[in-house]
Amino acid sequence: MSQHFDAVDVIAAKRDGRELSTAETNYVIAAYTRGKIGDEQFAALNMAIYLNGMTRREIVDWTNAMIDSGTRMTYGGLSKVTTDKHSTGGVGDKLSLPLGSLVASFGVAVPMLSGRGLGHTGGTLDKLEAIPGFTVDIDSTRMMQVLDEVGVIIAAAGADLAPADKRIYALRDITATVDCVPLIASSIMSKKIAAGADSLVFDVKVGTGAFMKNLDQARELGRTMVDLGNDAGVTTRALITDMNTPLGLKIGNALEIEETLDVLAGGGPADVVELTCRFAREMLEMAGVADADVEAALKDGRAMDTWRAMVKAQGGDPDAPLPKATDTHEVVAEKDGVISQLDALALGVGSWRLGAGRAKKGDPVQAGAGIEIHAPLGTKVRAGQKILTLHTDTPERFEHALEAITPGITISEDAPERVLVHDRIA
Template sequence: MAPESFDAVDVIRTKRDGGELSHAQIDWIIDAYTRGQVGDEQMAALNMAIFLNGMTRAEIARWTQAMIDSGETMSFATLSKPTTDKHSTGGVGDKITLPLGPLVSAFGVAVPQLSGRGLGHTGGTLDKLEAIPGWQADVPNDRMMQILEDSGAVVAAAGAGLAPADKKLYALRDITSTVDSIPLIASSIMSKKIAEGTAALVLDVKVGSGAFMKDLDTARELARTMVDLGTDAGVNTRALITDMTTPLGRCIGNSLEVRESVEVLAGGGPADIIELTCELARNMLDLAGVHDADVEAALKDGRAMDSWKKMIAAQGGDPDAPLPVAPHTHDVLAEHDGYLTELDALAVGVGSWRLGAGRARKEDPVQATAGIELHAVLGDKVTRGQKLMTLHTETPERFDRALESVLPGITIGETAPAARTLIHDRIS
């Protein structure tokens, strides 16, 4: 075995003392950690030094590239159509990928969505789609190319070969309290997205109680960092900063969110889901070279629904099969008259997770039918005894713990709150 070209202790010391890592140091330590030559305890120390001292734009770009270089990359250059993708930083009721992929593909643009599973209070797109009878998340690369050529949209599990350094690093960050570092978040997301090979990318950076970023300034910093990384790597990248103080739509949970997505594709559904889906679609299409697309018309006239049915069937799913329904429900009622002045996204997300819709560890199973259905949303006028929400689960012993989370997140006041701003900013 060739001798190692650097010493991990020196690399850690450079960053601990506020220095800038060289390209060669970054390339070496990412490669050596992926190979197992640098131990978890040393990489944990470096992560903490980065967490405390930050990184320059050049360091973040090189760190991201080193993670891309740790594995395979994909290319869609042989497709006859342009490609565009969307990534959300995660939220509560964030089912936007489901109607968005079919909507964009209805305009002749391919949407390769390599997605993940839920962890904690934010749901995973793959878990949602697996509520559809027969649907399969694992799609070999050659089959993915065929589906994108034929029907235009794929939502699949990312292969283990894409940015394996990120998978190893993320697991370490998770157990060492170094997850919420902007350089490490940005490089984690963008290494996978750039390796995935899409030509254009729109980022949906969530801000608010139910999001990773709690305030606008840090959300803007993360968005700017990721847009810069994409641009530097030759990916046409744009970001929207969107609200996650209260859940998106009226359904939280896997089969419940699929049901609501189908309502949107059928020309109905909640106003906030329609607004965000259409805004993201316009931006994705614009970056892919399709300008001034009437995306609202494609939702209303059935084109997006046709794309959805093709997309689901191409991955073994039955788009017309009934979705599973929870055997146990519990209603939450308004205690007095007034306006719903707070419906906290985190409280509802944790409640849904406790009902069985999410997982605490990657290997945990999820219930397809668990979740929360909202009958009133922020700003609605409500009367005493009115149904505010229904909890769904297969295991009714979970209701008490879910209610402990949900009830403190509901406030009924005497005056209506200010109207919600769904899209706070755009960064390109």
């Protein structure tokens, strides 16, 4: 097929606003994945897409071409229905952790292929690796075994799952073409469709700490992903959820595992519990389990039992103490009033600077680093009252972290209203 096309012609077509044919898309994705097209040419194509957009058909073609660059997972040998959830990334967003076990406790299989943190957004795999012995690198045979026995697995995606996306994303990251709905949607959906679950629900975060800063953008991304999933025969829904302030009271790897355990023990912060239950109901309904009492499964220990079984199946010790940072620093209120702003981006960057995140792929992370929130949004405080505790193994990081965090805290007279779920797209 390659002899019929030339990369320059495809770039020029998109530059001039022409719709790419299916054959052109298949050619350009396959040729770039195999190294037949250079980074400079594909970067030009990405920029042309960024500036001119894509039609729905083009996005479907682009997604399918990335899926076809690797293998598709199948769960034909499994006796259970499969469902999955994906978040577009936020601060303190540990929902996947309690959610997978909660849904699996109802007899539905949850194969979650997750990622690592980059920049101010945390990664599910980094959080799980804070548990002593836990491994996220699992081959497909063992994955099927765990899904059959336990019902949930949270693991790293194999290198053969949409390999085109890995190359394209790395290039977008260094050419200012990340923030583009067709490219974001196709990147996420190529991996998720290739991962093979029967149904999918997306948590599209919106706000300062999210990829999507406003509701229109978030709705466009949600709609595009839901359409792509449904077109591919995967029942897909999306919830648009708030990320102007962090989710829960703990940010950072081991700290978020602590909070996950609180939720699975029937407690935990109200916002994390509410969203965990909301997503669980969506996933179970799509999997054919109607009217599930998900709150009861958190209260009576069923979800915790499933979590412990998953941790053991992935080599972890569910009873081992979690890592703690060696140094802490307290942030206190400068005056009386109400916490009217606790900015997600500011705290996310602060946590990253404390050592909880990485600046580039491959950087190490500190398991115990992060931020504990004592006075969340809307809390009345007195001058000198503790608002945050910062955690790190490298105390020289405190000053740099505080430069990000301090401007993100506002104390005034009025408590703001927080809407947790802005919209549902099906």
